[in-house]
Amino acid sequence: MVKIQIPGGQATAGPPVATALGPHGVNIGQFVSAFNGQTKDSPGLTFTVDVSIYRDRTLDFVVKSPPASVLLKRAAGIAQGSGEPNKEKVGRVTREQLEEIAKTKMEDLNTENVDQAVKMIEGTARSMGIECGPPEEQGGEE
Secondary structure: OEEEEOOOOOOOOOHHHHHHHHHHHOOHHHOOOOOHHHOOOOOOOOOEEEEEOOOOOEEEEOOOOOOHHHHHHHOOOOOOOOOOOOOOOOOEEEEEHHHHHHHHHHHHOOOOOOHHHHHHHHHHHOOOOOOOOOOOOOOOOO
């Protein structure tokens, strides 16, 4: 079993595909064409792929949903997360965006509850320096 992260529709016979699959002696070209065919509608969006390699050098693969961090960066409109997430905030996502990301990730998360999935995505956002929800009200504390 090998896990690879590859941009949708853009797999090539070079790294990271060749680096991960080459030592196992599988047909890399066959994997690349099958993966690109499955993900051609999502160019540039990074997918996690679980590849099962068998003794006869055949393979099966499962394309999982993109990592939460990739979806959060896209939703917040940022290139990368914060180096100091507790001090430096780099973006903001709304509750609706969090719910949409949670629904996209639902089959890969270990919960059936959308609210719990949203909490997981919120945790990832906080660790990246992305604020969640509407902008905080400016004002004094009571």
